[in-house]
Amino acid sequence: xxxxxxxxxxxxxxxxxxxxxxxxxxxxxxxxxxxxxxxxxxxxxxxxxxxxxxxxxxxxxxxxxxxxxxxxxxxxxxxxxxxxxxxxxxxxxxxxxxxxxxxxxxxxxxxxxxxxxxxxxxxxxxxxxxxxxxxxxxxxxxxxxxxxxxxxxxxxxxxxxxxxxxxxxxxxxxxxxxxxxxxxxxxxxxxxxxxxxxxxxxx
Numbered sequence: 001x002x003x004x005x006x007x008x009x010x011x012x013x014x015x016x017x018x019x020x021x022x023x024x025x026x027x028x029x030x031x032x033x034x035x036x037x038x039x040x041x042x043x044x045x046x047x048x049x050x051x052x053x054x055x056x057x058x059x060x061x062x063x064x065x066x067x068x069x070x071x072x073x074x075x076x077x078x079x080x081x082x083x084x085x086x087x088x089x090x091x092x093x094x095x096x097x098x099x100x101x102x103x104x105x106x107x108x109x110x111x112x113x114x115x116x117x118x119x120x121x122x123x124x125x126x127x128x129x130x131x132x133x134x135x136x137x138x139x140x141x142x143x144x145x146x147x148x149x150x151x152x153x154x155x156x157x158x159x160x161x162x163x164x165x166x167x168x169x170x171x172x173x174x175x176x177x178x179x180x181x182x183x184x185x186x187x188x189x190x191x192x193x194x195x196x197x198x199x200x201x202x203x
Contacts, residue, residue: 021196022120022136023200024132025130026083026132028083028085034203036059036200038057044194057073067082083120090124091127092125093123102115115139119135121133127170129164130168133160134159135158135160135161155183158182174200176196176197178194180192
């Protein structure tokens with residue numbers, strides 16, 4: 001039990017920062033350009049907010065016109081992904097992208113791996129407002145040496161996200177989103193949801 005209490009904050013850090021937040025629209029970063037972001041996430045577990053922000057930093061870089069690469073860092077873990085825009089409207093209108101990524105974390109007796117694949121749809125309403133939604137299949141696996149039980153965090157889920165980016169065509173934009181877990185049979189997971197927000201710097 002004592003070991004569980006020690007490892008739980010570390011596990012929550014991985015889970016909140018790596019495995020749930022999206023914090024991006026369907027638009028890719030233009031070729032040769034880079035954006036950076038600073039963000040925080042708040043977990044809600046069994047309808048009780050974990051009142052400690054989980055910070056993360058990350059960047060995205062445009063590889064070609066409709067493909068970019070992103071990586072985010074948090075604590076001793078990382079999440080990397082590729083995003084490809086099937087439809088892209090950079091100034092006004094709808095955009096649709098597919099995305100896949102992998103995350104890894106290891107500290108002491110805990111190892112964690114997250115895989116995801118899904119799609120993001122966003123619509124630019126002028127230069128100030130870009131709402132977005134995403135649906136992703138995510139698989140989590142955790143391994144803890146010794147007698148510990150973190151089954152609540154393991155398994156396969158669909159993650160639904162709604163969010164908004166403000167001032168996306170400015171040097172600094174703001175992103176706010178809410179994510180909710182669903183079991184693969186479509187029922188809402190009663191344990192987990194996430195509120196996340198951050199600032200993005202566009203270069």
